[in-house]
Amino acid sequence: MSDATTAEKRYYLDDLAVGQRFSSGSRTLSAEEIKSFAREFDPQPFHLDEAAARETFFQGLAASGWHAAAIAMSLMVRGGLPIAGGIIGAGGEIAWRKPIRPGDTLHVETEIIEVTPSRSKPDRGTVVARSDTINQHGEIVQTLTPRLIVPRRPT
Amino acid sequence: MSDATTAEKRYYLDDLAVGQRFSSGSRTLSAEEIKSFAREFDPQPFHLDEAAARETFFQGLAASGWHAAAIAMSLMVRGGLPIAGGIIGAGGEIAWRKPIRPGDTLHVETEIIEVTPSRSKPDRGTVVARSDTINQHGEIVQTLTPRLIVPRRPT
Numbered sequence: 001m002s003d004a005t006t007a008e009k010r011y012y013l014d015d016l017a018v019g020q021r022f023s024s025g026s027r028t029l030s031a032e033e034i035k036s037f038a039r040e041f042d043p044q045p046f047h048l049d050e051a052a053a054r055e056t057f058f059q060g061l062a063a064s065g066w067h068a069a070a071i072a073m074s075l076m077v078r079g080g081l082p083i084a085g086g087i088i089g090a091g092g093e094i095a096w097r098k099p100i101r102p103g104d105t106l107h108v109e110t111e112i113i114e115v116t117p118s119r120s121k122p123d124r125g126t127v128v129a130r131s132d133t134i135n136q137h138g139e140i141v142q143t144l145t146p147r148l149i150v151p152r153r154p155t
Numbered sequence: 156m157s158d159a160t161t162a163e164k165r166y167y168l169d170d171l172a173v174g175q176r177f178s179s180g181s182r183t184l185s186a187e188e189i190k191s192f193a194r195e196f197d198p199q200p201f202h203l204d205e206a207a208a209r210e211t212f213f214q215g216l217a218a219s220g221w222h223a224a225a226i227a228m229s230l231m232v233r234g235g236l237p238i239a240g241g242i243i244g245a246g247g248e249i250a251w252r253k254p255i256r257p258g259d260t261l262h263v264e265t266e267i268i269e270v271t272p273s274r275s276k277p278d279r280g281t282v283v284a285r286s287d288t289i290n291q292h293g294e295i296v297q298t299l300t301p302r303l304i305v306p307r308r309p310t
Contacts (some may be wrong), residue, residue: 040229044242065226065244066221085211086211088212093246122271149212
């Protein structure tokens with residue numbers, strides 16, 4: 001994966017328009033990564049142990065939703081959403097739509113939904129995006145709808 | 156921190172009501188933890204390096220928002236929201252309200268906002284909660300509004 005700072009073009013608010021799309025690189029998740037994240041942040045049986053997970057709602061080991069969110073962010077920061085000044089979120093919505101399983105290969109496709117210059121701060125604006133995390137079967141496993149703070153191009 | 160499985164009472168849908176409140180233990184975040192999470196999931200200057208961070212929007216090192224979300228989850232799983240069957244989220248909203256700095260001590264206060272039995276699945280329902288992450292100054296740094304899948308008490 002390339003580091004975000006090596007991306008060729010970085011987008012200011014002025015460069016973004018509704019309907020623009022960006023695509024990230026991909027990342028494959030191992031069972032050990034799922035368990036390691038869960039041990040620190042989400043120690044529940046369905047994220048920690050294959051056998052215990054089979055008896056739960058998830059019917060098998062599944063990644064923590066917060067792990068899924070963090071992976072989406074890592075893919076966007078590493079070139080999947082090349083915003084000038086970096087990816088700075090004020091908040092947003094998240095929906096977990098299907099379990100993420102060991103061995104899944106994920107990438108993120110982002111579409112720009114709203115672009116709103118700030119009325120009070122002339123150097124920035126707000127962008128709403130929809131970022132779908134998609135697995136190797138083409139299934140959307142997570143949809144994130146972040147509100148981002150994006151700088152205007154310096155004049 | 157106690158493990159969630161040692162919590163005395165676990166709440167089924169039938170035990171939850173609008174306005175009920177739960178409080179978590181607390182956790183202090185170091186600069187190294189902030190940087191370590193960022194190196195893996197959110198490698199941007201304001202999460203990685205004190206000096207570089209001073210020149211950014213955050214004006215100093217700040218935790219990744221996804222680190223903040225994961226910490227809130229860890230506090231809820233470890234006794235802060237003792238739901239029977241575990242904390243299973245379908246999604247929700249997140250708002251990052253203030254930066255989280257190195258040395259901050261965080262806890263989570265959760266209030267139950269909605270309790271809705273499923274019409275199609277008699278063994279479960281949906282709960283909406285509001286979970287504020289609060290720092291040592293009493294400031295709300297993050298508000299998470301999860302939609303949770305909660306089992307009904309077995310009859």
